[in-house]
Amino acid sequence: MAHQGEPAPGVSYQVTAILMVAVFFLSAAFIASYVGGLHAARPHRVPVGVVGPPEATAPVGATLRRQGENFAVHAYPTADAARRAILDRDVYGAYLPEQGRLLITSAFGPTTSGLLQDTFARTAAAQGKTLSVQDVVPADPGDPEGLVPFYLVIGWIVSAYLVAAIVGLYRGMAAVTFRDAVVRLAAFAVFAAVTGAAGTLIVEHGYGYLSGDPWLLTGVGALCVFAVASATAAAESLLGIIGTALAILAFVVLGNPSAGGPWPLEFLEPFWRAVGPWLPNWAATEAVRNAVYFDGHDLSRPLAVLGCYAAAGIAAVLLLAGRTNPVMRFPGR
Secondary structure, three states: OOOOOOOOOOOOOOHHHHHHHHHHHHHHHHHHHHHHHHHHOOOOEEEEEEOOOOHHHHHHHHHOOOOOEEEEEEEEHHHHHHHHHHOOOOOEEEEEEEOEEEEOOOOOOOOHHHHHHHHHHHHHHOOOOOOOEEEEOOOOOOOOOHHHHHHHHHHHHHHHHHHHHHHHHHHHOOOOOOHHHHHHHHHHHHHHHHHHHHHHHHHHOOOOOOOOOOHHHHHHHHHHHHHHHHHHHHHHHHHHHHHHHEEEEEEHHHHHOOOOOOOHHHHOHHHHHHHHHHHHHHHHHHHHHHHOOOOOOOHHHHHHHHHHHHHHHHHHHOOOOOOOOOOHHHOOO
């Protein structure tokens, strides 16, 4: 038993110092990532449609292209085709120059819809028209900023890496046997199902936001939680406590700023715009939005990302079962 004033047995001052330095670098990375990724949102190739015959759409497209890299212009022959493109997540909105009408979606909050309205109000005015706006996919009345999907996913992801970290700290970073690995993964699966359902109940029934298909939303949440938990457990099985730090680095430090929450992906700085689609934060946020607002369109891409993390996590946890991790051998133990 340690005497009063003595450190806990098995943990040296050197290990304590190393852990404190690691936390310092994580905190510095956290600040750098959030400030760097979110401090100056500006559009970069925001996909937008222009509707009508070529003689009507070409001048509008040319005007948008003269603005540099702000927009990626897509031409559509009819308003119905443009509306389908919005629902399929191909564009954020579409302008009909012959009518001076703009189709938008406010489900992503005011950033993108506001940009399109400002841009095409000037375009319509140059044509001697007053812009009329139709919201094809309106935001939930309780979510005018479009942030509920983002915060819901944050809750799911935080719970996922925390449960994996707790299991690793109290049961050993790597599973002792193959059976132990299977039990861990099964426990993560049960936890993921319950947590996915809880998030859906809180958001849909507790607050009345994001009403839609609760089973689909619960499934997205369960896959998100399981993917992050199993990936965190895999990193811990390979690298011990360093794996926990890497999970925090990936899923918090890098993942949250690049998830397309406060700003859509096209408004982020280049680095975060590049890494976002490869991380579960972006994938789960996109999947929630697509499930709730877009009738399940374009779910395959984000679900594939989550599925890859889940599959890699399962394989690594099983393959590394029984491995003794030297990282966890503290001096004095």
